[in-house]
Amino acid sequence: MKVVTTRFGVLEIDDSSVIRMSRGPLGFEDQTDYCLIQHRPDTSFRWLQSIDEPSLAFVVADPSEFFADYDIEVPDSETGILRLKNPDDALVLTIVTISDGGSRITANLAAPIVINSRELIGLQVILQDNRYSVEQPLVVNRDRSTADEARQDPKPAARAA
Numbered sequence: 001m002k003v004v005t006t007r008f009g010v011l012e013i014d015d016s017s018v019i020r021m022s023r024g025p026l027g028f029e030d031q032t033d034y035c036l037i038q039h040r041p042d043t044s045f046r047w048l049q050s051i052d053e054p055s056l057a058f059v060v061a062d063p064s065e066f067f068a069d070y071d072i073e074v075p076d077s078e079t080g081i082l083r084l085k086n087p088d089d090a091l092v093l094t095i096v097t098i099s100d101g102g103s104r105i106t107a108n109l110a111a112p113i114v115i116n117s118r119e120l121i122g123l124q125v126i127l128q129d130n131r132y133s134v135e136q137p138l139v140v141n142r143d144r145s146t147a148d149e150a151r152q153d154p155k156p157a158a159r160a161a
Contacts, residue, residue, distance in 0.1 A: 003035060006055045007047070011037070018051060019115055021122040022081055025095065026111065031056055034122065045096065048113065060093040063107060066138050074114055078125050082116045091115040097135070106135040 001018070003011045013035050024031040031050045037057075039045035044065045050056035063070040072092065074084070084090055092114055094107040109132035115122040 001051075003049065003051055004054045005049055005057065007057055008037065008049075011035075011049075017120070019048075019120045019122045021124075023123070024050075025058065025113065025124045026126075028053075028056060036060075046093070048093065048095075058113075059096040059098065060113060061096050061107065061138075063092060063094045063109060063112065066107065067109070067136070070109060070132075072112060072114075072125070072127055072129070072132075074125055075128075078114070078123055082114060082121050082123055083119055084114075084116050089116055089118045091117045096138070105138045106133075107138055108134045109136045110134045 001013055001015050003013055005011060017035055019034045019036065021032045021034065023029045028050075031053055033051035034048050035051060037047040037049050039047060039059075044061050046060050048058040048060045074082070074090070082090070092112050094109055094112050097106050097108070098104070099106075109127075110129070111124055111126050111134065113122055114125050
């Protein structure tokens with residue numbers, strides 16, 4: 001399948017790698033089909049790219065790479081929507097926001113994107129947990145600056161996860 005994007009041009013992705021959401025992320029509920037694009041092989045960032053809207057793509061990251069104690073409980077109703085039978089099948093991603101010219105990078109820990117990695121069903125889960133913020137600053141766990149890493153142009157060599 002060909003996916004037209006404003007950031008990466010035309011990408012060829014396997015139909016079997018499309019992530020289907022019963023409702024899209026907040027503010028984009030009608031956008032329900034996505035693919036994951038690796039930002040670069042040496043980075044923690046990916047893009048959650050809309051299949052149908054070329055300009056819609058979210059920077060996402062696995063929160064466990066930045067927050068060792070990040071632990072969520074997906075409500076049973078949403079576990080049912082995701083058809084999750086095993087917690088190990090849940091891929092949890094947070095939407096990352098880069099602002100102030102790249103000097104401020106935050107993750108939305110209060111509303112992660114949860115994906116059933118076996119069936120590629122996704123859902124943004126709104127947590128009822130006051131421990132997590134919608135604008136949690138990312139912690140750099142490497143020698144390299146996270147801001148520099150996130151700002152650089154992606155290389156869409158790995159087209160879809």
